[in-house]
Amino acid sequence: xxxxxxSSIDHLVxxxxxxxxxxxxxxxxxxxxxxxxxxxxxxxTHNRLLKLGESLYLEVIAINPTAALPDRSRWFALDERxxxxxxxxxxxxxxxxDIFAAQALAPEWFGAIEPMSRGDLNWLITITDxxxxxxxxxxxxxxxxxxxxxxxxxxADSGCFLIGLDGYHANAIQLxxxxxxxxxxxxxxMHPIDPSExxxxxxxxxxxxxxxRLVSG
Numbered sequence: 053x054x055x056x057x058x059s060s061i062d063h064l065v066x067x068x069x070x071x072x073x074x075x076x077x078x079x080x081x082x083x084x085x086x087x088x089x090x091x092x093x094x095x096x097t098h099n100r101l102l103k104l105g106e107s108l109y110l111e112v113i114a115i116n117p118t119a120a121l122p123d124r125s126r127w128f129a130l131d132e133r134x135x136x137x138x139x140x141x142x143x144x145x146x147x148x149x150d151i152f153a154a155q156a157l158a159p160e161w162f163g164a165i166e167p168m169s170r171g172d173l174n175w176l177i178t179i180t181d182x183x184x185x186x187x188x189x190x191x192x193x194x195x196x197x198x199x200x201x202x203x204x205x206x207x208a209d210s211g212c213f214l215i216g217l218d219g220y221h222a223n224a225i226q227l228x229x230x231x232x233x234x235x236x237x238x239x240x241x242m243h244p245i246d247p248s249e250x251x252x253x254x255x256x257x258x259x260x261x262x263x264x265r266l267v268s269g
């Protein structure tokens with residue numbers, strides 16, 4: 053029987069030159085203390101986390117200076133990120149119930165499907181060969197967890213939740229069509245803009261101190 057595709061936002065990704073710099077940026081912007089994450093051995097990266105729901109979270113991710121060099125380009129374009137670049141919202145990840153069918157809808161955008169792990173967590177995720185982000189991060193990476201419990205459920209309640217994610221790109225219609233075919237149902241809105249305009253996306257997050265925004269850069 054053919055599986056009905058379903059997908060939704062899994063997590064938001066903030067990249068930084070160092071984990072400390074990224075953590076300080078998010079904590080100052082949102083007024084919330086991040087929680088420990090872990091290491092990604094295949095990518096030579098590490099992260100810290102913030103719960104935004106029972107199956108939704110934010111991660112700050114950076115190159116781990118003590119890790120061995122990976123045998124491929126790192127994800128989230130971290131190899132191309134200038135060391136002095138300011139931390140910013142850089143990407144988002146959509147979870148799906150069939151990553152192979154979802155990836156086949158736009159393989160030129162999503163890239164290949166790779167197995168990954170962090171501690172006792174295992175998952176499949178799409179990554180381009182170069183590690184670059186399609187549509188400059190507005191096209192999500194796809195993920196399918198291979199664990200019974202979503203990692204967000206392990207995190208302490210932060211009092212924060214995602215209100216919505218807005219993207220602005222000349223290819224908004226094409227991306228929206230692909231997301232619809234993936235059965236995407238969540239708080240992500242793509243807005244078409246003129247090719248001459250600067251593309252970007254914004255996460256609106258409710259915090260105990262009010263609504264705060266993280267903006268791509």
